[in-house]
Amino acid sequence: MNYRARLERIWDAMAKDGIAMTMFEDCEARRDTTIRWLTGQPGDALLFLSADRKSLLVPWDMIIAGKRATADEIVPYNDFDRIASKAIRAAAERFALPKGAKVELPSATPYPAFAAFASALEGFEPICREKGTADLTLSMRAVKDADEIAILRKATEITNEIIDMLIREAVAGRLNTEADAALLIELESRKRGCEGTGFETLSAGPARSFGIHAFPPWGAGPFATRGLSILDFGLCYEGYNTDITLTFARAPDPKQEEMLRLIEKAAAIAQGELLVGNRSAAVAAKIDEFFAGHGRRMAHGLGHGVGLDVHERPFLRNNPSADMELKSGMVVAVEPALYDPDLGGCRMENDFLITDSGPEMLTRSRVVRI
Amino acid sequence: MNYRARLERIWDAMAKDGIAMTMFEDCEARRDTTIRWLTGQPGDALLFLSADRKSLLVPWDMIIAGKRATADEIVPYNDFDRIASKAIRAAAERFALPKGAKVELPSATPYPAFAAFASALEGFEPICREKGTADLTLSMRAVKDADEIAILRKATEITNEIIDMLIREAVAGRLNTEADAALLIELESRKRGCEGTGFETLSAGPARSFGIHAFPPWGAGPFATRGLSILDFGLCYEGYNTDITLTFARAPDPKQEEMLRLIEKAAAIAQGELLVGNRSAAVAAKIDEFFAGHGRRMAHGLGHGVGLDVHERPFLRNNPSADMELKSGMVVAVEPALYDPDLGGCRMENDFLITDSGPEMLTRSRVVRI
Helix, strand or coil: CCHHHHHHHHHHHHHHHCCCEEEEEECCCCCCCHHHHHHCCCCCEEEEEECCCEEEEEECCHHHHHHHCCCCEECCHHHHCCCHHHHHHHHHHHCCCCCCCEEECCCCCEHHHHHHHHHHCCCCEEECCCCCHHHHHHHHHHECCHHHHHHHHHHHHHHHHHHHHHHHHHHCCCCCEHHHHHHHHHHHHHHCCCCEECCCCEEECCCCCCCCCCCCCCCCCECCCCEEEEEEECEEECCEECCEEEEEEECCCHHHHHHHHHHHHHHHHHHHHCCCCCEHHHHHHHHHHHHHHCCCCCCCCCEEECCCCCCEEEEECCCHHHCCECCCCEEEEECCEEEECCCEEEECEEEEEEECCEEEECCCCCEEEC | CCHHHHHHHHHHHHHHHCCCEEEEEEECCECCCHHHHHHCCCCCEEEEEECCCEEEEEECCHHHHHHHCCCCEECCHHHHCCCHHHHHHHHHHHCCCCCCCEEECCCCCEHHHHHHHHHHCCCCEEECCCCCHHHHHHHHHHECCHHHHHHHHHHHHHHHHHHHHHHHHHHCCCCCEHHHHHHHHHHHHHHCCCCEECCCCEEECCCCCCCCCCCCCCCCCECCCCEEEEEEECEEECCEECCEEEEEEECCCHHHHHHHHHHHHHHHHHHHCCCCCCEHHHHHHHHHHHHHHCCCCCCCCCEEECCCCCCEEEEECCCHHHCCECCCCEEEEECCEEEECCCEEEECEEEEEEECCEEEECCCCCEEEC
C-alpha cells in the first residue's frame, strides 16, 4: 500500500490549515479505520501526524503492530497507561511542537473529553473541528486508488462465488435455516482468505424479514420457505468490505411479487444514475420519488460507499448533509428495499465501481424466485 | 423487565440535578445499550426522558420497536429525517419544556456536534456532562437486578454447554481448525436461542495466539495443534453477554507450561479478591504485582463487568479512573493472560457473580492440556 502518498496529502492539508499535529484514535468506543488506511495497523491505536511530516503510532498490541504497521515511530500505548490525553502530551513533546501550536483532536472526541485534552495540552492550542482532518480523510477515502480497487475486485469475486453457492444450495433445497445460510458464508469466506464478514450476517426467514436489520441478525429458524427471506452479508478481504443482499422469494403472492418488481425496477433506475458528476443526494431522491409514485416509502437511505468501512462516503441519501459529487473510483452499495409487517421484506443490494465510462456492477446479487 | 423501576431512578436523579429532559442515542457510530435497558428496544433509536416522568422513543425501525419496545410514546426517526438535532427540538416541544430548561445531551456527543444541538435547542439550556445521566446509568447497570441475573445464569449455562462440547471435540481430535471452533460456537449458540455471539470469536491457533485480540479473529488455519491456542468467545442471550476464554495447550514445552501455571495461579488469586467492598483497581493491582513478581507484565486489564455490553462497569483495571467498589450483584469477567511473540499466548477467562457470601463462578473455562 502506498501509505506515504496518502500521508503526504494529509500533511499538505495540515500545512494549509496551520495544524502542527493531528491525532486519530481507534478504540472500542470509537472505531476509526483511517489508522489502517494510513499505517496498515488494523485497530486499537492512536496515530499522531506532525506538520514536519512525521508519523507516530501508539498501538495497544505491539506484537501485531510490529508485524503489520508502517510508521516513523511506534510506541506502546501501555507507556501512557492507555490514557489518550497522556499520549497526546507526549506526542506533542516528542515532535517538539512550538509553543502555542495548533493541535487537532479527532472530530469524534466527546464534548466532555475535550477539557481533559485541553488541560493535557497546556501551552498548545487544542482544536476539534467537524470539517477537520478526519473529515478530509473520509472524503479522500471515498475515491479508491488502484491498490484499493484491486483488493475490492478480489473481495467482490469471492462474494460472487459465495452468492452463487447460496443460490445453488437454496434452489437445491439445502438452505433451509437462517443458520445454514449464515454458516456457509462464515466458513466459505475464511476458506478463501477473508478476514471475516464485515458485519453480522442478516439472515431472516419469511417470519422475520420485515425488519430493516433483522433482530436477532440470524437464528436457527426457517429460511427460504414460502414468502420473502432476506440475506444481507458482506465479506472483509484485506480490510476492504463488500455489502450485498439477496432476497429469496418462494411462491410469492401477488402483493409480494409487486414489492419485488418495485425494488428490481428501483435497482435498475439507480444503476443508471451512478454517473460521474451526478450528486449522491439526487440519485437517492430519484429512487424516493420512484417509490412515492407507487405509494411506497423506503425506510432507509438508498446506499453508501464501501471500503475499509462497510458504510462510508459517498452516502446515497436524500439529504443535503451527506451530498457529494460522484467521481470515478468510488465504490458504492445500492440497496433499494421495501418492508411490510405482514408480507415481509425484500432488499436487493449490489456493489458498483463508478468509472468515467459508467457504473461497473461488481457483484451479482438478485431476487431469487424459487 | 421492570423498565419502570429503572426509569424512576433516572427521573429522580434528573430532578435532583434540575435536568428537564435527557437524551440517549444509539446509532452506528455510537452504540448505547442503555436504550435497551430502559425500553427493550434493541438498537438504532433515540430515547428522551422528561423530568415530568415521560419517555419518548424515536426508533429507526418502527416495526421492530412495535414488537419489542416499551415507552410512553414511540415516534419514527424518519419523521425527523433521521437528524438527531431535529428530533431533540421536537421532543423538547412535545414535552412542553419551560423556557430556559436544562436539556442534557449524551456524554458521547462529539465536540463539534454540540454546536448543532445548541442551535436546535435555542431557548433552552443544552448541557453535556462527563458525569451526567449516562454515567449514572452505567454505574446503575453495574449491579444487576434479579431479572438480569436470571438471564445471565441462563446465558452462562448455555456457554458452559458449549465449553464442554468444545473441550470434548478438541480432546477427541475433531477441533482441528480455527473455523471448526468458531462455527461450532456460532451454530450451537443459535440452536439454544442465543441472539448471537456478543463479539467476533477470537480463535487463534499456536501460530497466531501471540495477539491479545488475534487478527483476523479467526480463519481456516490449524487450531489446537502443538503449542498454545486461544479461544475467546461470548454468547448474547436476551441481550446479555457472557465472555470466556479457553486455552488449549498441546504438548506445551517447559516455557509455555510456566506461562500456563502463572495465569492459572493469577486466576485463583483474582477469584479470591472478588469480595464485596474490595476496590476494582486494587484487585487488578494485585494481579499486576503477582505477574511483576515473576518478571512478567500483562498487556491489558484484568477484567470487566458483563451485561448488555460485553465490556462494562466495573472495570478491573489498575487505574484510578475506572476504580469502583465491588458490590453484590455485579457480574465480572476475569481474564489473566500472557503473550509471547515466539511462544504464543494463553488466557483464562471466567465470569463471576459477586455476592455477599463471596464470588460465584458462573462459567467453567480453563486451560485444556492435551
